Amino acid sequence: MSTTIWIFIVVLAAVVGAVAGFFIARRSMETYIKNNPPISEEMMKSMMTSMGQKPSQKRLNQMMAQMKSQAQTSSKKK
Incomplete structure (x- = not known):
């Protein structure tokens, strides 16, 4: 495989991981605040x-x- 394909795969994985991490963190904070009001x-x-x-x-x-x-x-x- 060429180097550009590997770079594309790494960048795509980083973007997907960042988006998934954002939504997982958001959901966990919403449930934490709901269970433990400030x-x-x-x-x-x-x-x-x-x-x-x-x-x-x-x-x-x-x-x-x-x-x-x-x-x-x-x-x-x-």
Whole structure:
């Protein structure tokens, strides 16, 4: 085989690997963020306390449910 065919095969393999790696990494990050949300209930509680609000459990549950539904609607749009 000539050298140009080998170069073409190497370049093609690199491009295919890069594209496949991008989509695999994207999917794994989406599932990680879905399973481990960036803001937890404790973080939200401390944030509300620092803003001078007394966080009730009911309000925290409402805010967490709202964030979860917002995340689900944004993932369905894609």
